Amino acid sequence: MTTTSTGVRRTALYDEHVRLGARMIPFGGFDMPVQYASILKEHEAVRRRAGLFDLSHMGQFVLQGENVGEWADTLTVNNVATIKPLQARYNIFTNPHGGALDDVIFYRLENRWLLVVNASNAQKMWNHVNAHLRDSGVKLTNLHGSNALIAIQGPKSVEMLAPHTGVDVANLKYYFCSEGRVYGKAAVIARTGYTGEDGFELFVDGGDAAEIWSKLLADNREAGLEPVGLGARDVLRLEAGMPLYGHEMNEEITPIQAGMNWAVKLSKPEFIGKQALQAQKDADDFRRVAGVVMAGRAPAREGYKVFHGDREAGDVRSGSTAPSVENKNIATVLVDKDAATPGTQLAVEIRGTKHDATVVALPFYKRPS
Amino acid sequence: MAQPQDLLYSKEHEWVKMDGDTATIGITDYAQNSLGDIVYVELPRVGAAVEQFGNIGVVESVKAVSDLFTPIGGQVTEINGELENDPALVNREPYGGGWLFKVKLADTAQRDNLLSPGDYEKEIAE
Numbered sequence: 363m364t365t366t367s368t369g370v371r372r373t374a375l376y377d378e379h380v381r382l383g384a385r386m387i388p389f390g391g392f393d394m395p396v397q398y399a400s401i402l403k404e405h406e407a408v409r410r411r412a413g414l415f416d417l418s419h420m421g422q423f424v425l426q427g428e429n430v431g432e433w434a435d436t437l438t439v440n441n442v443a444t445i446k447p448l449q450a451r452y453n454i455f456t457n458p459h460g461g462a463l464d465d466v467i468f469y470r471l472e473n474r475w476l477l478v479v480n481a482s483n484a485q486k487m488w489n490h491v492n493a494h495l496r497d498s499g500v501k502l503t504n505l506h507g508s509n510a511l512i513a514i515q516g517p518k519s520v521e522m523l524a525p526h527t528g529v530d531v532a533n534l535k536y537y538f539c540s541e542g543r544v545y546g547k548a549a550v551i552a553r554t555g556y557t558g559e560d561g562f563e564l565f566v567d568g569g570d571a572a573e574i575w576s577k578l579l580a581d582n583r584e585a586g587l588e589p590v591g592l593g594a595r596d597v598l599r600l601e602a603g604m605p606l607y608g609h610e611m612n613e614e615i616t617p618i619q620a621g622m623n624w625a626v627k628l629s630k631p632e633f634i635g636k637q638a639l640q641a642q643k644d645a646d647d648f649r650r651v652a653g654v655v656m657a658g659r660a661p662a663r664e665g666y667k668v669f670h671g672d673r674e675a676g677d678v679r680s681g682s683t684a685p686s687v688e689n690k691n692i693a694t695v696l697v698d699k700d701a702a703t704p705g706t707q708l709a710v711e712i713r714g715t716k717h718d719a720t721v722v723a724l725p726f727y728k729r730p731s
Numbered sequence: 732m733a734q735p736q737d738l739l740y741s742k743e744h745e746w747v748k749m750d751g752d753t754a755t756i757g758i759t760d761y762a763q764n765s766l767g768d769i770v771y772v773e774l775p776r777v778g779a780a781v782e783q784f785g786n787i788g789v790v791e792s793v794k795a796v797s798d799l800f801t802p803i804g805g806q807v808t809e810i811n812g813e814l815e816n817d818p819a820l821v822n823r824e825p826y827g828g829g830w831l832f833k834v835k836l837a838d839t840a841q842r843d844n845l846l847s848p849g850d851y852e853k854e855i856a857e
Binding site: 401402 | 750770
């Protein structure tokens with residue numbers, strides 16, 4: 363990892379992105395590829411074949427100690443201590459008001475844990491976990507920027523990765539992980555992702571990242587593997603109904619409002635924000651995230667007002683054209699309870715004109731099984 | 732792509748093709764490339780009066796909404812209906828099938844405010 367004079371950092375794969383002609387933008391403190399050839403072509407590669415992503419901007423913390431699970435259970439909404447070795451689980455750190463500090467994934471390895479946090483929250487989360495160590499005996503190591511993270515996502519991920527690793531990736535279960543090698547380099551391989559497709563995330567040393575990246579691309583170029591930037595990643599995750607921190611969830615928007623109730627375990631004895639979330643759930647009168655499909659061609663964008671009849675009912679949190687949803691425009695909206703039921707007719711105000719939208723159940727897209 | 736030599740240009744990356752007192756307007760190859768995949772184009776209505784360099788619509792790519800300015804003022808006589816169902820035509824043929832709209836010029840002297848192909852070339856080289 364290097365830092366430029368402007369303070370924007372580079373991942374271990376920066377030179378690869380430049381060589382591939384990527385358009386680079388600052389994101390989460392790093393210079394990241396937003397697109398290579400075309401967002402829509404990259405999206406198609408992931409849905410039909412596979413795409414390769416550089417996610418090294420995301421924060422990676424190593425957690426060690428006897429009580430990692432019990433300790434993390436006091437800071438998060440989902441169960442941690444019940445995670446089995448070589449299993450991964452989605453989770454959300456909350457503040458005392460129930461707002462989301464970050465949404466994360468815990469990976470439990472044989473002798474340590476990996477905690478992956480959003481790039482934009484990496485410093486905040488590092489401070490947060492350190493401030494709550496108390497007498498837990500948990501030891502924290504920050505790998506943000508030094509370790510790399512490469513994802514391969516798409517229906518051909520297994521056949522593209524399997525020949526280059528000793529790990530039996532075909533039989534690795536969804537949300538499980540393994541330690542092994544890829545092209546002879548040490549890697550944690552997890553069957554996780556953020557695209558709605560099958561795929562893997564590879565945690566590797568920054569010094570090995572460029573070799574693994576370029577070999578995977580070269581060996582699978584003919585099979586249709588393409589580098590994919592953050593632009594397509596955002597479309598893929600939105601179609602798959604996955605929240606993006608800062609959009610569907612933030613320090614004011616709780617996991618319950620974000621519709622992540624499945625991850626909120628109010629049966630846990632105690633965690634930061636539990637009381638507030640319990641009260642919110644009981645009252646059931648809050649604005650919540652729903653999916654809408656636009657009737658017309660005009661895309662809904664973040665911040666646009668949403669109307670239910672004549673009443674302003676909320677706003678758009680994310681919006682995009684959706685190639686995997688019949689090329690319609692889709693959006694997530696944060697709206698009043700009575701405006702959030704599937705089938706409800708809403709209107710999104712776009713440049714002063716109201717455009718029809720229909721509430722649908724999330725996710726917008728499910729991969730063919 | 733070299734700039735077509737039979738067109739005039741604006742600093743906002745639109746091109747103008749003059750035909751008598753009618754101007755056909757589009758965005759340049761440089762503009763479509765900068766925007767990326769175009770998914771929506773919002774144009775003025777036929778019959779609308781537009782002012783030179785006025786903000787008259789939007790061009791939206793997957794990630795961004797960009798204002799559209801008209802390099803020529805006058806009355807809108809035609810819009811490219813193909814773009815309703817195929818906005819990516821602007822990406823594929825920025826100087827051809829991806830034209831945006833036509834304007835009957837209010838005043839032919841407006842063309843003096845536009846850039847020659849050479850001057851536009853310099854503009855985007857900066």
